[in-house]
Amino acid sequence: SAVISQKPSRDICQRGTSLTIQCQVDSQVTMMFWYRQQPGQSLTLIATANQGSEATYESGFVIDKFPISRPNLTFSTLTVSNMSPEDSSIYLCSVVGTSGSNTGELFFGEGSRLTVL
Amino acid sequence: ELKVEQNPLFLSMQEGKNYTIYCNYSTTSDRLYWYRQDPGKSLESLFVLLSNGAVKQEGRLMASLDTKARLSTLHITAAVHDLSATYFCASAYGQNFVFGPGTRLSVLP
Known part of the structure; x- marks a missing residue:
């Protein structure tokens, strides 16, 4: 299975500021996914980060608010810009397994819990 | 559009009991x-x-899967407190994953 490290694991942020979340995978993957989980809710896909091209955003999410970088096949960042209390969520990085019995399975990082005051 | 539903959304059950969570996808x-x-x-x-x-x-x-009915079930046998958590089902087609709303399970002594 893929080992995914995210940081920060949690943070408390002030309204109007921006925060960048880092995601490191222990193997090379083509696509990395960023999800948001608002309190008490399910997971919503923000965007798919592809190495060497711009991220693909889902409906309701825009690059100005959630810029993503994907400099190589093992690393990605998600920035939450100009934060408001409504951005308080867990942000999860995930990848799809590509080897053996893990092929096609979605693995998650530990998550980054953001609280915006 | 792929949609996933779960039933029930909240489940409170006593230790030792059995129950099933249902997951339908569209x-x-x-x-x-x-x-x-x-x-x-x-x-x-x-x-x-x-x-x-x-x-x-x-x-x-x-867990079981019936693709003709587009239904998956998660059966809990003789529940114990350690199973208290939220359970999500997710349906995937290619690289597209869609998650259900989750079932919040509480197992009471």
């Missing part, structure tokens, strides 16, 4: 997943179901 899917999430934690993969009639068991949990 369109063609080639994989069905079950995840567990403890409060404040990330998602832990429980089962991956790949084909019609697939059944997988781990401890007190058993």
